[in-house]
Amino acid sequence: MSVEAGYEEISMLKEIAELLNEGTDTKAVLSGVLKKLLHVTGLQTGWxxxxxxxxxxxxxxDEALPPALANNQNQRMCQGTCWCVNKYNNQELHxxxxxxxxxxxxDAIKENAGETCGLTHHATVPLRAGQERFGILNVGSPNKTHFEKNELALLEAVAYxxxxALxxxxxxQWEQETALVTExxxxxxxxxDSVNQLLFSLSLTARAGVEMTEKPEVxxxxxxxxxxxxxxxxxxxALIWQLRPQGLEHGLVxxxxSYADMLGLSIETEITGAASIPGKVEETLWRIGQEALANCKKHSQSTAAVLIFQASHRGVKMTIKDKGCGFHYDESLKIPSLGLKNMKARTKALNGHFHLISKAGNGTEIEITIPF
Incomplete structure (x- = not known):
């Protein structure tokens, strides 16, 4: 390697380090780094x-994927499996x-799925920090079937x-979540300690006033x-409960x-399976469950609800339903209330699935599925 090429690599690594150190949005950061890497190395495609x-x-x-891979919003890249992912999952990619x-x-060639632009091979590099692994970096170019040792070494440096940065x-993100919980x-x-006690004192004072006067209007x-x-x-x-749930340390269900009891709802629970639920998922399900039970109390004209919780190593499914008045809901139309929209948004943020069923006179059912 020439001195000029060495300086160019060092300069590129410095620029990539600056990109990685500045951002906190994972997708934006990785997109910028991938584009910079391909530009400097002369490679054409990466993901x-x-x-x-x-x-x-x-x-x-992803950058410059051929049509065969980019068709239908990168559908071929987002589903199924491949050799590099299999090697990573089998602990064979170090x-x-x-x-x-x-x-x-x-597979795209076999299925005549579109133009491949001469791309047939790629290099694969694991992304890790110490013993913690995050994924893989793939890069390639049309008609390039082999990567030299110095090219692989550069890719390893960038991957590290x-x-x-990941x-x-x-x-x-963990620090921000911890700070939010603390706040x-x-x-x-x-x-x-303040508003709650003042309201309690006001209630006692008003009660004393009722007992002390004989004037009907007073x-x-x-x-x-x-x-x-x-x-x-x-x-x-209820607000204090939402801010600091009592009993969450004993499990979500x-x-x-306990929250249903506080609202005055009788609740029937059914639990299937067991799994260690990530903190972010538990927090999301807790917020959604609160909203669903509060809606049952306010709108269903019923004092009973059913909670079904199913867990496995792949994910969780939580269903909350009542036999109240229900309402007319058409899945082809927008969700009618802000609370329901928030439930769906929280679910989607964790790549989950939100399903709402409701008919006038037949109650309401909300089903949340979140994968791990």
């Missing part, structure tokens, strides 16, 4: 898969590797930088104040059961 603990892959960045052929390209982003707990304590006023204070206390307790 990055993030792979979770279950072995499922997600396409998070460093940059020459892949003989690309299975996705091979990417892995380190670890940093993950830790940053929620602080706010819940403040509300309980008694009616104090009674009205007492009712308002009691209603506000109920709303405040236990916390939702």
């Amino acid at each position: 990055i898969f993030l792979i979770d603990e279950s072995g499922a892959h997600q396409l998070v960045a 460093k940059a590797s020459n892949i003989i052929e690309c299975k996705r390209i091979e 930088q990417i892995g380190t 670890k940093r982003i993950k830790l940053t 929620r707990n602080r706010l819940a304590r403040d509300l309980h 008694r009616q006023t104090f009674s009205y104040i007492q009712d308002l204070a009691h209603e506000a206390l109920g709303e405040m307790r 236990s916390a939702l059961r």
